[in-house]
Amino acid sequence: xxxxxxxxxxxxxxxxxxxxxxxxxxxxxxxxxxxxxxxxxxxxxxxxxxxxxxxxxxxxxxxxxxxxxxxxxxxxxxxxxxxxxxxxxxxxxxxxxxxxxxxxxxxxxxxxxxxxxxxxxxxxxxxxxxxxxxxxxxxxxxxxxxxxxxxxxxxxxxxxxxxxxxxxxxxxxxxxxxxxxxxxxxxxxxxxxxxxxxxxxxxxxxxxxxxxxxxxxxxxxxxxxxxxxxxxxxxxxxxxxxxxxxxxxxxxxxxxxxxxxxxxxxxxxxxxxxxxxxxxxxxxxxxxxxxxxxxxxxxxxxxxxxxxxxxxxxxxxxxxxxxxxxxxxxxx
Numbered sequence: 001x002x003x004x005x006x007x008x009x010x011x012x013x014x015x016x017x018x019x020x021x022x023x024x025x026x027x028x029x030x031x032x033x034x035x036x037x038x039x040x041x042x043x044x045x046x047x048x049x050x051x052x053x054x055x056x057x058x059x060x061x062x063x064x065x066x067x068x069x070x071x072x073x074x075x076x077x078x079x080x081x082x083x084x085x086x087x088x089x090x091x092x093x094x095x096x097x098x099x100x101x102x103x104x105x106x107x108x109x110x111x112x113x114x115x116x117x118x119x120x121x122x123x124x125x126x127x128x129x130x131x132x133x134x135x136x137x138x139x140x141x142x143x144x145x146x147x148x149x150x151x152x153x154x155x156x157x158x159x160x161x162x163x164x165x166x167x168x169x170x171x172x173x174x175x176x177x178x179x180x181x182x183x184x185x186x187x188x189x190x191x192x193x194x195x196x197x198x199x200x201x202x203x204x205x206x207x208x209x210x211x212x213x214x215x216x217x218x219x220x221x222x223x224x225x226x227x228x229x230x231x232x233x234x235x236x237x238x239x240x241x242x243x244x245x246x247x248x249x250x251x252x253x254x255x256x257x258x259x260x261x262x263x264x265x266x267x268x269x270x271x272x273x274x275x276x277x278x279x280x281x282x283x284x285x286x287x288x289x290x291x292x293x294x295x296x297x298x299x300x301x302x303x304x305x306x307x308x309x310x311x312x313x314x315x316x317x318x319x320x321x322x323x324x325x326x327x328x329x330x331x332x
Contacts (some may be wrong), residue, residue: 035295037268037279046267048127049259051134052076053141056259059127061269061280068269068278068330072122072135073099090163094121097196100167102136102174104256115258119174121195128280129310129332132262136174136254138166148248149173149213155246158209160200167196172210176217177253183218186211216247265332279329289331296329307331 036043046061059066059075066075073092090098103120106113122135136143143150149169152158159165171192175184184192189210198206264282279302283289296302307329 035299036266036292037281041266043264043266045263045265046269047263048131048265049262050127050130050132051256051259053135053137053139054257061128061265061267066127067271068126068128068280070127072101072125072127072130075127076122076135076137091197092123094124095197096164097121097167097171098164099123100170100174100196101138102170102177102254102256103130104134104136104258105132106258115256117174117178117256119171119178128265131265131282132259134256134258136170136256138170140254142251142254143169143173147173148216148250149209152209152213152247153206156205156209156212158201158205164196164198164200168193168198168206171196172213173253176214176250184214186214189214212247213250217250277328280332281329282332292331302329305329 035041038044048057048059048061048066050057050059061068065078090096099122100119101122103118103125105116105118107116147169149172150165153165153168158168172189175192190207192210193203193207264284266281268277268279270277281292283292293307296305296307305328308327308331310330310332
């Protein structure tokens with residue numbers, strides 16, 4: 001889902017229009033000797049291009065411990081110069097929300113492609129699945145130490161041990177960022193906490209913080225005096241306030257810039273020369289997908305392998321706790 005696709009990837013789309021060539025003479029394409037995921041192929045690309053807090057990184061699968069299963073949380077913690085609080089891996093299975101960050105990409109289903117911001121669990125997102133995308137973490141300069149959301153949590157005793165706080169902050173920030181000023185009711189703001197676990201506060205101070213910040217964001221967007229309070233708010237009428245309702249005005253949201261040119265990933269990774277390889281192919285169109293499926297069906301080593309179609313690849317982020325890869329071929 002990169003911003004721009006490398007011109008050489010147009011070759012499969014042309015070939016797909018002449019599938020009878022593949023049917024008749026598979027050896028003419030060097031299927032057994034020069035598959036797209038082999039280093040000899042012009043489509044071969046093991047380099048991930050990703051933007052982290054407005055800084056472009058080019059990462060190579062197989063270098064510095066980066067594998068197809070490496071998740072963003074681990075890579076950010078061990079291989080970047082970020083300081084302060086990293087997205088934290090607590091459960092590692094997407095349940096606690098401590099590692100939440102914002103993933104930005106272009107939606108290919110809109111014309112022109114629309115930039116989309118999504119709150120994601122970085123402990124489930126593999127680095128390879130984020131090629132051509134941008135990650136915004138709590139360390140971004142525009143989400144600094146004194147950001148109104150962070151200060152509001154502190155003022156209302158919504159952060160005690162602090163382990164869950166980065167995820168709480170980014171969950172709310174990312175939701176408001178994607179809403180672009182559309183109001184969130186008190187009930188909706190409480191429901192945002194469904195994916196975040198806190199074992200210290202009992203949630204009430206955090207829920208109040210979420211409601212106060214959402215009201216401030218709503219006031220800024222619509223110049224209204226009072227945001228609507230629904231009848232089904234589950235945290236009571238008024239919680240004890242540790243400080244007056246003095247949430248500071250929210251600054252402009254981050255506008256992550258995506259890479260200008262991105263080559264789709266296409267590689268075979270082996271843990272060592274004797275290990276069985278894992279193939280990763282990033283499909284960019286329906287014709288491209290048909291092309292690679294044809295190649296797989298005619299490859300002597302892979303014709304019995306069932307490829308796994310992945311989107312965010314969160315399943316494989318989870319599978320590392322429960323065993324090896326389920327397939328040898330992954331088509332993203």
